[in-house]
Amino acid sequence: MEETYAIEVEHISKHFKVFLDKGHEIKDYVTSGRRRKYENREVLKDISFKVKKGEAIGLIGHNGCGKSTTLKLLTKIMYPDSGTITMRGRVSSLIELGAGFHPDMSGRENIYINASIFGLTKKEIDRRLDDIIAFSELEEFIDNPVRTYSSGMYMRLAFAVAINVDADILLIDEILAVGDVNFQAKCFNRLREIKAEGTTIVIVSHSMSQIEQICDRCIWIDEGLVREEGAPTTVDEHYLDYMGRKNSQMRFGEKKENEQDNFGQSTKSDNNRRNTRITRVCLCDREGQEKSRFRCGEPVQLRIEYQADLNELNNPLIGLKFIRNDALVCYGTNTEREQIKNIPFHEKGRLFCNIEKLNLTPGEYWIDIAFRNYDMTMLDYAEKSCSFQMYSTVNEIGVARLDHTWEFEG
Secondary structure (H helix, E strand, O other), rough: OOOOOOEEEEEEEEEEEOOOOOOHHHHHHHHHHHHOOOOEEEEEEEEEEEEEEOOOOEEEEOOOOOOOHHHHHHHHOOOOOOEEEEOOOOOEEEEOOOOOOOOOHHHHHHHHHHHHHHOOOOHHHHHHHHHHHHOOOOOOOOEHHHHHOOOHHHHHHHHHHHHOOOEEEEEEEHHOOOOHHHHHHHHHHHHHHHEEEOOEEEEEEHHHHHHHHHHHEEEEEEEEEEEEEEOOHHHHHHHHHHHHHHHHHHHHHHOOOOOOOOOOOOOHHHHOOOOOOEEEEOOOOOOOEEEOOOEOOOOOEEEEEEEEEOOOOOOOEEEEEEEEEEEEEEEEEEEEEEEEEOOOOOOOEOOOOOOOOOOOOOOEEEEEEEOOOOOOOOEEEEEEEEEEEEEEOEEOOOOOOOOOOOOOOO
């Protein structure tokens, strides 16, 4: 292995047996042939990548694409069917919430057990015990059984142990999604410190903002293959555009991934009784290009394509909500509130909402859109019709850059 690399993954593949009807007793396998049948599901297909010492990389992709399996292979929780994985240095991991904790033992006892799994001696744990407890902020509960802990308390303790073992490689799987806002910020700051100290970090996350804040490089895994790798801002944008088109295709029944003028039928079963449909939703930048990633304060155009049964319409209204990925409704409006009347609907058409400045904080969002009549009859409701990401312009040290000029008098 080259000295400059902390992790080297070469042509690894992994498959699992998925039984059609899993039995729990020996007689189930003898009496039922169905319970002996299974399919081989290939999760990873010839994956290769390298991680330099001190580099932070993010693994992204849709659910089931193989991200977490890759991380478990790196920790040697499981082994590949083919290929090789070489790791250099002590490995610390946060793969599953509370993994390695004994529910009937206290938080203090579990610190010793968990840290010893990572390779620390009792003397080393004694020396770091106070720092671990202080970081977890569980001083009041540290001698209680961990079965009495909430999921957030589990995460605090697990994270506090993992970052205090002086690991050369730190592996994290979606663990930062748990916990309150203040503790998440504390974890991010600690991760930046660990990275500055030269620790190699691999993070699996669905949060693009987390990846961009911490990682130097991003690897997009799709259907068990490396689809793209490179700068997080570039790969994240391509991933979000791909997922946006895929979601639109699933939600509005588009036939082709790149088709722009499709008016297919909505697949929402609860609106089958109505012929008026929202058929496609997208966001575009000032040049009219469809995008899924925007700078904070940038002008944006929301485009809504529809087909309508004019006999169903009775002074129709349009409503929309911008919702953050933690389900916080950030903005909502409708044409009734804005006193817009007599909207000229056609059998097929488009509606445009021009937003002068999209003043949302960095993060992931989606848009819900509703068509209803003035008498409150719902015509169609497109939940999560369009997902997108907001980002801010940052320089190398992560501070927002403001375009400005100086003037002096004297």
